[in-house]
Amino acid sequence: MIEEKNQPLRSIEELGEFALIDHLTKAFKTTRNETLKGIGDDAALLEMGDQKTVISTDMLVEGIHFNLSYMPMRHLGYKAVVVNLSDICAMNARPTHVTVSISVSNRFTLEALEAFYKGVQDACEAYKVDLVGGDTTASLKGMTISVTAIGKVNEDKVVYRNGAKENDLLVVSGDLGGAYLGFQVLERERQVFEANPKHQPDLEPYHYIVQRQLKPEARLDIVELLEALEVTPSAMIDISDGLSSEALHLHKESEVGVVIYEEKLPIDPTVITVSDEFGLNPTTTVLNGGEDYELLFSISQEDYPKIKANPNLTVIGHIAEKAKGAQLVLRSGEQSELKAQGWTSF
Amino acid sequence: MIEEKNQPLRSIEELGEFALIDHLTKAFKTTRNETLKGIGDDAALLEMGDQKTVISTDMLVEGIHFNLSYMPMRHLGYKAVVVNLSDICAMNARPTHVTVSISVSNRFTLEALEAFYKGVQDACEAYKVDLVGGDTTASLKGMTISVTAIGKVNEDKVVYRNGAKENDLLVVSGDLGGAYLGFQVLERERQVFEANPKHQPDLEPYHYIVQRQLKPEARLDIVELLEALEVTPSAMIDISDGLSSEALHLHKESEVGVVIYEEKLPIDPTVITVSDEFGLNPTTTVLNGGEDYELLFSISQEDYPKIKANPNLTVIGHIAEKAKGAQLVLRSGEQSELKAQGWTSF
Numbered sequence: 037m038i039e040e041k042n043q044p045l046r047s048i049e050e051l052g053e054f055a056l057i058d059h060l061t062k063a064f065k066t067t068r069n070e071t072l073k074g075i076g077d078d079a080a081l082l083e084m085g086d087q088k089t090v091i092s093t094d095m096l097v098e099g100i101h102f103n104l105s106y107m108p109m110r111h112l113g114y115k116a117v118v119v120n121l122s123d124i125c126a127m128n129a130r131p132t133h134v135t136v137s138i139s140v141s142n143r144f145t146l147e148a149l150e151a152f153y154k155g156v157q158d159a160c161e162a163y164k165v166d167l168v169g170g171d172t173t174a175s176l177k178g179m180t181i182s183v184t185a186i187g188k189v190n191e192d193k194v195v196y197r198n199g200a201k202e203n204d205l206l207v208v209s210g211d212l213g214g215a216y217l218g219f220q221v222l223e224r225e226r227q228v229f230e231a232n233p234k235h236q237p238d239l240e241p242y243h244y245i246v247q248r249q250l251k252p253e254a255r256l257d258i259v260e261l262l263e264a265l266e267v268t269p270s271a272m273i274d275i276s277d278g279l280s281s282e283a284l285h286l287h288k289e290s291e292v293g294v295v296i297y298e299e300k301l302p303i304d305p306t307v308i309t310v311s312d313e314f315g316l317n318p319t320t321t322v323l324n325g326g327e328d329y330e331l332l333f334s335i336s337q338e339d340y341p342k343i344k345a346n347p348n349l350t351v352i353g354h355i356a357e358k359a360k361g362a363q364l365v366l367r368s369g370e371q372s373e374l375k376a377q378g379w380t381s382f
Numbered sequence: 383m384i385e386e387k388n389q390p391l392r393s394i395e396e397l398g399e400f401a402l403i404d405h406l407t408k409a410f411k412t413t414r415n416e417t418l419k420g421i422g423d424d425a426a427l428l429e430m431g432d433q434k435t436v437i438s439t440d441m442l443v444e445g446i447h448f449n450l451s452y453m454p455m456r457h458l459g460y461k462a463v464v465v466n467l468s469d470i471c472a473m474n475a476r477p478t479h480v481t482v483s484i485s486v487s488n489r490f491t492l493e494a495l496e497a498f499y500k501g502v503q504d505a506c507e508a509y510k511v512d513l514v515g516g517d518t519t520a521s522l523k524g525m526t527i528s529v530t531a532i533g534k535v536n537e538d539k540v541v542y543r544n545g546a547k548e549n550d551l552l553v554v555s556g557d558l559g560g561a562y563l564g565f566q567v568l569e570r571e572r573q574v575f576e577a578n579p580k581h582q583p584d585l586e587p588y589h590y591i592v593q594r595q596l597k598p599e600a601r602l603d604i605v606e607l608l609e610a611l612e613v614t615p616s617a618m619i620d621i622s623d624g625l626s627s628e629a630l631h632l633h634k635e636s637e638v639g640v641v642i643y644e645e646k647l648p649i650d651p652t653v654i655t656v657s658d659e660f661g662l663n664p665t666t667t668v669l670n671g672g673e674d675y676e677l678l679f680s681i682s683q684e685d686y687p688k689i690k691a692n693p694n695l696t697v698i699g700h701i702a703e704k705a706k707g708a709q710l711v712l713r714s715g716e717q718s719e720l721k722a723q724g725w726t727s728f
Contacts, residue, residue: 081535082434090428093515093528100522175445176446177524182441
């Protein structure tokens with residue numbers, strides 16, 4: 037799926053390091069006024085002006101964070117950038133620049149790397165950020181991606197994880213659990229395909245959740261919406277490791293209790309039906325499934341009228357006294373302690 | 383050499399991802415006024431003020447860029463940071479912040495990662511930069527390191543690769559070829575050790591060049607010296623891939639000719655004797671050996687009196703008309719075209 041079958045593929049050796057970087061990044065034009073110098077020197081030069089600078093970095097490893105048997109290279113390039121932009125958004129900031137470094141073994145063709153960089157470019161265009169640096173190097177085995185994202189924010193608008201206050205409302209954007217189930221569906225299809233290579237998967241019923249897995253978006257639109265609504269959250273985090281894990285971060289960093297109501301959780305109908313298909317409780321999917329890249333944040337109760345009509349935002353609970361811990365109130369009325377499943381690759 | 387033999391070693395699984403990051407970075411204190419928020423949120427927040435921001439990133443892959451059989455983890459952490467700071471210095475800028483991400487397989491012990499981060503910390507302290515982010519993740523095999531460095535520079539002081547002018551003098555800091563020979567010595571000792579594990583290497587005669595390989599420095603002191611001397615280079619690059627390769631970058635980016643005199647090349651006596659030992663021409667070592675992280679730059683002739691007495695700086699040639707290409711003038715008076723060996727890992 038990453039290769040055009042009718043063309044001779046080119047090996048990376050043909051180009052060499054410097055020509056490879058030039059080749060892969062020549063289609064990138066810088067578009068931001070702050071970019072005084074982009075790719076091509078020892079470093080990039082940026083004009084950061086009077087706003088504060090936000091910086092975030094993530095590393096993605098083949099076989100740990102992605103599987104190339106169902107993740108097309110172009111989607112991978114897009115997603116690698118987006119997961120970093122999501123961290124910038126989680127600071128209530130706007131992303132402006134990224135650097136993208138990859139190491140690949142010589143089993144990767146030039147066409148595969150071109151597709152990866154096309155995805156990087158798609159993300160740069162969609163979010164109006166400039167690619168201003170990176171490194172393209174060899175590896176003995178597999179692919180590793182490292183992205184650093186930079187953004188800007190006014191100091192009075194920056195939102196950390198540690199500002200949640202008792203009686204604040206807990207809000208989440210979009211709906212949850214889809215990306216995790218999309219991964220489950222793709223993994224199941226991969227196994228079926230390995231057993232029977234003639235198998236033709238029908239992913240149409242799973243379109244929404246597969247998209248959530250393969251092409252997630254950073255909620256820059258929510259950062260912009262909150263500004264338009266004149267709402268500054270008291271604390272915010274992006275949901276990369278699952279709602280439970282992120283709620284526990286707010287609990288720990290803000291030193292407050294967190295109460296979430298099961299009946300309030302925003303779930304797409306596909307997530308309910310496919311959870312059933314996999315024998316999963318949809319609530320478990322929502323709490324522990326990662327990679328949705330939605331925003332979880334707390335707001336003052338007096339801001340509630342500003343957000344209540346918005347279909348992108350759901351109040352799922354509230355901030356309580358610290359002794360309350362992190363609780364889920366079940367539909368039955370019972371309470372259960374939130375536990376992080378999170379990421380356990382080691 | 384990366385393990386203390388008398389202590390029980392701890393596996394990474396014992397800690398888990400979040401605790402691992404906390405554990406490895408807890409000894410890092412932010413020291414710079416610009417660091418409004420360091421590690422521990424979705425992103426770091428930096429105050430960049432009225433200077434311009436410089437950003438550079440590099441990826442280092444085990445088996446390609448480093449070999450853990452003779453590179454101690456603490457040195458590796460130091461070097462991974464320094465090679466990025468060197469890029470910032472090559473813009474005539476001062477480094478201020480770094481992010482460090484690593485992926486490691488479960489053959490790495492916690493003690494090894496602690497040693498790596500101790501080296502990162504050594505570099506942060508030596509160069510007065512703050513570690514403000516990073517990612518620590520699993521890999522299926524081996525170790526990959528990605529570092530992003532940020533720095534500051536006044537717009538009128540920034541130096542690109544493309545500003546060299548005809549008749550400018552070409553200057554290099556320090557001496558060249560040592561890091562490459564240090565690598566050759568370490569590689570030879572590794573092979574001897576593999577053949578005979580009882581072999582006790584005597585590296586004392588090679589101390590200088592082994593240090594150049596294992597613990598390179600970024601020439602921030604040269605950036606500071608140039609400012610004190612009131613010299614702003616017209617073009618500058620750091621020497622990571624060898625003098626020839628970098629001179630060719632200046633030739634290409636500045637669209638000028640570059641003439642280097644063999645007799646002017648700064649060589650440490652150890653580099654001459656060890657080149658002999660390996661049957662190498664010392665000039666070839668100097669031209670093609672990489673990883674010295676010295677600075678190569680061009681200055682106006684009128685600045686010559688300001689730099690001529692400084693033992694850290696050597697005039698090795700001049701900038702000529704473009705048609706001249708990139709030439710080495712041999713001791714014999716003959717001219718030979720400079721060729722890049724550079725990096726050929728693919």
